[in-house]
Amino acid sequence: MTRTIVxxxxxxxxxxxxxxxxxxxxxxxxxxRKKLAAEMIEGNFETVKKDALEQAAAGATMLxxxxxxxxxxxxxxxxxxLVQTLEIVQGLVSLPLxxxxxxxxxxxxxxxxxKGRPLVNSVTGEEEKLEAILPLIKKYNVxxxxxxxxxxxxxxxxxxxxxxxxxxxxxxMDYGIKPExxxxxxxxxxxxxxGDAGRQVFALxxxxxxELKVNTTxxxxxxxxxxxxxxGINGAFIPMxxxxxxTSAIMNPCRxxxxxxxxxxxxxxxxxxxxxxxxxxxxxxxxAAAGQPAAAPAAAPAExxxxxxxxxxxxxxxxxxxxx
Amino acid sequence: MTRTIVxxxxxxxxxxxxxxxxxxxxxxxxxxRKKLAAEMIEGNFETVKKDALEQAAAGATMLxxxxxxxxxxxxxxxxxxLVQTLEIVQGLVSLPLxxxxxxxxxxxxxxxxxKGRPLVNSVTGEEEKLEAILPLIKKYNVxxxxxxxxxxxxxxxxxxxxxxxxxxxxxxMDYGIKPExxxxxxxxxxxxxxGDAGRQVFALxxxxxxELKVNTTxxxxxxxxxxxxxxGINGAFIPMxxxxxxTSAIMNPCRxxxxxxxxxxxxxxxxxxxxxxxxxxxxxxxxAAAGQPAAAPAAAPAExxxxxxxxxxxxxxxxxxxxx
Numbered sequence: 316m317t318r319t320i321v322x323x324x325x326x327x328x329x330x331x332x333x334x335x336x337x338x339x340x341x342x343x344x345x346x347x348r349k350k351l352a353a354e355m356i357e358g359n360f361e362t363v364k365k366d367a368l369e370q371a372a373a374g375a376t377m378l379x380x381x382x383x384x385x386x387x388x389x390x391x392x393x394x395x396x397l398v399q400t401l402e403i404v405q406g407l408v409s410l411p412l413x414x415x416x417x418x419x420x421x422x423x424x425x426x427x428x429x430k431g432r433p434l435v436n437s438v439t440g441e442e443e444k445l446e447a448i449l450p451l452i453k454k455y456n457v458x459x460x461x462x463x464x465x466x467x468x469x470x471x472x473x474x475x476x477x478x479x480x481x482x483x484x485x486x487x488m489d490y491g492i493k494p495e496x497x498x499x500x501x502x503x504x505x506x507x508x509x510g511d512a513g514r515q516v517f518a519l520x521x522x523x524x525x526e527l528k529v530n531t532t533x534x535x536x537x538x539x540x541x542x543x544x545x546x547g548i549n550g551a552f553i554p555m556x557x558x559x560x561x562t563s564a565i566m567n568p569c570r571x572x573x574x575x576x577x578x579x580x581x582x583x584x585x586x587x588x589x590x591x592x593x594x595x596x597x598x599x600x601x602x603a604a605a606g607q608p609a610a611a612p613a614a615a616p617a618e619x620x621x622x623x624x625x626x627x628x629x630x631x632x633x634x635x636x637x638x639x
Numbered sequence: 640m641t642r643t644i645v646x647x648x649x650x651x652x653x654x655x656x657x658x659x660x661x662x663x664x665x666x667x668x669x670x671x672r673k674k675l676a677a678e679m680i681e682g683n684f685e686t687v688k689k690d691a692l693e694q695a696a697a698g699a700t701m702l703x704x705x706x707x708x709x710x711x712x713x714x715x716x717x718x719x720x721l722v723q724t725l726e727i728v729q730g731l732v733s734l735p736l737x738x739x740x741x742x743x744x745x746x747x748x749x750x751x752x753x754k755g756r757p758l759v760n761s762v763t764g765e766e767e768k769l770e771a772i773l774p775l776i777k778k779y780n781v782x783x784x785x786x787x788x789x790x791x792x793x794x795x796x797x798x799x800x801x802x803x804x805x806x807x808x809x810x811x812m813d814y815g816i817k818p819e820x821x822x823x824x825x826x827x828x829x830x831x832x833x834g835d836a837g838r839q840v841f842a843l844x845x846x847x848x849x850e851l852k853v854n855t856t857x858x859x860x861x862x863x864x865x866x867x868x869x870x871g872i873n874g875a876f877i878p879m880x881x882x883x884x885x886t887s888a889i890m891n892p893c894r895x896x897x898x899x900x901x902x903x904x905x906x907x908x909x910x911x912x913x914x915x916x917x918x919x920x921x922x923x924x925x926x927a928a929a930g931q932p933a934a935a936p937a938a939a940p941a942e943x944x945x946x947x948x949x950x951x952x953x954x955x956x957x958x959x960x961x962x963x
Contacts (some may be wrong), residue, residue, distance in 0.1 A: 364682040375854055507914055513907035516657035517882060537909070542914060551903025558841060579875025582830055583837035583862070590831055590866060597868035 317495045319458045319530045319562075321377055321411040323433035328376055328411050330562050332361045335586045336553075336577050337377065337563035339413055339434075339532065340370035343404065344381035347444065355396060360403050369557045371408045374578075375568040377438060380404055381415035394424035397430075401425050413460075413565075419447040426455045428610075434458050436565075437500065438467030440479040449490045458496040459487070460532055463519075469502055472614040476501055477522050487587055496529070498563065499523050503533045505540035512557040513552070514536065524560035535566040535573075546572040554580040614628065641819045642783035642853045643737040643782045643886075645701055646755035652700055652735050654822065654854045654886050658876075660901050661701065661887035663737055663856065664694035664772050668705035676708040679720060684727050695732045698902075699892040703760060704728055704749075705739035713741075718748035733933075737784075737904065744772040750765065750779045758782050760889075764803040774879045782820040784812070784856055787843075793826055798837045800825055801846050808851055819854070822887065823847050827857045830872065836862065837876070838907030841883040850882035851930075856897045859890040859897075870896040878904040 319330040330337045336462070344364050345352035382397040383389060389434055390556075395414055405412060414425040415436040422435055437446040437460035452459045461483040463469075463476040468601050470476050480499045486499050501519040504512040523531050533556070539548035552578035556564070568574055578596060581587040643654040656659045667690050669676035675686050693745070694702055706721040711878060721740055738749040739760040746759055761784035762772040785807040787793075787800040794800050804823045811821050825843040830838040842859070847855050857880070863872035873890075877900035892898055902920060905911040929962045937950060 320682055395885075449644065510913065512910055514909050542906075542921075543918060544924040544926070547899045547921060548904050548906060548917070550874070552907055554875040555882040555904065555907055558879040558882045572791050575871050576875050579871050582872060583876055584868075585834055585838050589834065593868060593872070597866075597871060600868040600871075602868070602870075630767040 317528050319434075319495055319498055321434050321458060321570075322434060323409050323411045324403060324430035326409045326411060332530075332562060333586060334558070334562065335376075335581045335592070336557055336584075337532075338375050338568050338574070339565045340366075340373075340375035340378040340410075340425065340568045341534070341565045342366040342569070343400065343472075343565060344415065345384045346381065346412055350468060351620060352438065354402070355384050355400065358399075358503060359389070363400055363403060364407055367368060367404045370568050371410055373411060374574055375570040376563075377411040378404060378408065379413040379565055379599055380423070382414060383418075390420055393421040397421040397425045398428050402428055403412040407424045407429055419451070422448065425449055426451060426457065432457055432459045432593050434498065436460040436463050438483065442466070442482050444498075445483065445486050449487055449492065452487070452492050452496070457490075460500055461487075461497045462500045468505075468519065469487075471509075473501075473519050474502055474540060477519060477526075480529075481527060484529060486631045494528065498532050500532050500534070503535065503537045505542075506538050507541040513555065517606045520561050530561065532563040532565060533561065535564040546570060549573050550576040551575055554583070557581070557584055558579045572638060579593060582597055627635060641852050641854055643758075643784060643819055643822055644756060645737075645758050647729060647733050647735045648754035649796040650733045650735060651930070654842075656884070656886060657840070658886065659700075659905045659916070660881055660885075660908075661856075662699050662892050662901060663889045664697075664702040664734075664892045664900070665858070665957050666690040666694055666891060666952075667724065668739065669708045670705065676727045679706060679708050679724065680709060682723075684724065685938075687724055687727060688731055690733050691728045694892050696733055697892040699734060700739060700887075700897055701740045701758070702728060703737040703889055705728040706745070706751060707740060707742075715743055717742045717745040717765065721749045722752050726752055735925065743775070746772065747775055750775060756781055757893035758784065758822065760784040761786050762807065763787075764807050766790070769807065773811055773816065776811070776816050777814045784815075784824055785811075785821045786824045787826055790821045791824060793828075795833075797825075797843050801843060801850075804853075808853060812872060818852065822854045822856050823851070824856050824858070827859065830862050830904055831865040838877065841879060844883040844885050845881060851944065854886045855884065856887040856889060857885065859888040870894060873897050874900040877901055879894060881905070881908055890924055915945075919944070 318330055321328050343363055345355055354362055358530050380401050382393055382400045411431060413434040413436045414422055435452060435457055436446050439462045463480040464618050484494050484497050490616045501516055503516050506512045520531055523529055536549055539545035542548055548573045557580040578593055581588050582593045587593055641655055644654050667687055669679055670737035678686055704725050704876045706717055706724045729808055735755060737758040737760045738745050738746055759776060759781055762768050763786045787804040789803050808818050808821050828841050844855055847853055860873055862876045866872055866961050874896045880903040902917055906917045911917055
């Protein structure tokens, strides 16, 4: 049985076929968030802290930490900033972390200070990347996300993407890294641009599980890019990838619709024993807004016209927040 | 390619692996609805008409019609009542219908008056049923739902359920009925009682599609029986069964969360070409209640404390109705 172990100083999590889906919170990432990038450059980590606490409260299994604030000389600036961000987050929450950077020096700097057993995000099939990252993975004995593209880019042929993943797993083994410490990202394309994107990834996930026997992950919301009501597409995609064998995803755990899909799919995949987590989360479900769990955290103030309606209020607030 | 053709007088629908999921509206069924049963016995079909129109407006692909109002001598009373109900429904909506009865005489009476090519719901693997129903299926050249239980009941062993389905398909072939006119119901158990129910049905669906090459259906909401927030479980189950190969389900199309799951899974399974139906349905999505499509019909009056909030109101009304 494939078991990828990640850990913080105090908490160990197993990613595996027989485990609840691993939700890797994506929010601590300044890419495309100008305000957050500006704050982090100024040494202001209030949003980072808020994002860490909110994602933990929303039910994230682990948190991704990215400090890529600038495209200008990241080699010089990113290592220190990633270390600082990581230390703040691991001081605040007990979840295992994912060290997310395209800068090798930043990854190594973060590995030196990370407690427990973080996940490294990521390596690709590019020779330069393999040679830079895999020795660190071996040295620090940590698992790594393997993205199935290489020097030729992202192939539209799923067989090529599978072959790239296989190559990375084999190269990792050459370095003495076990396949269970390679978590493959088969790459998810926007379904609005590529109608075959869903079927491609489902077929790839099956092969990765049955033939390579590896754990898998993806940047989940990419599937719905460009479409209206993206939460609805994401919420249908999650059960489908879980059914196809995916064991983790980098996603926003503060979205009630998506987390409900995760919890429901865990029940149906048989990884929520006796439906305990489902029942605990939804037993007092008072759907002011059907589809939104009343038990999920409501961290933002209400917007819109809703007044107080007793037990229903909390659900309504979340719904409006998710809608905003 | 397996193609099950159903039709009304004016509309033909194909159930198939490359087709959008076929939603068979379940509501015209007095089982467990005492008020509806009493109305139908009195010759009052107002609820039947309302249910027919609402399900059609909500996006049902076809409608199931059941007139089993009583356990007392149904052989005497059900044929006439089923004929009457069927004629009212087919006079009102243009959707193909499913003739749903456990009374052979009622099925034949309905087949005599049904326009187009209705689906017959159902036959089982019981000898008596096979011998009663299959000749009618051949005589009227219609498709049939085949439920995978027999004299020994419902097996908890999926291999036995597969074997029963295979036997029905083979027996149908002996009568000159094509396998594509047999739509297999693998039987869905409540996941709250049987933790393996999801994995069982996913595995069965795959085998039914890959080995028997038949279309499939199920009574969908059975999966969530006994659990809190059943719409959430149903909404996760739908994408998973579609991913596993199921091509239709008997379900309530008036539930926005479930229909959103169907539409999302159609996008991801590649049966909603260019995402046209998704975009049409959700392009103006204003989520007063995230997770609920603003474009779905809001047929019932609002309950709860919500006031007017302009464009968001419709979504909010539906959400409260679905929650009620």
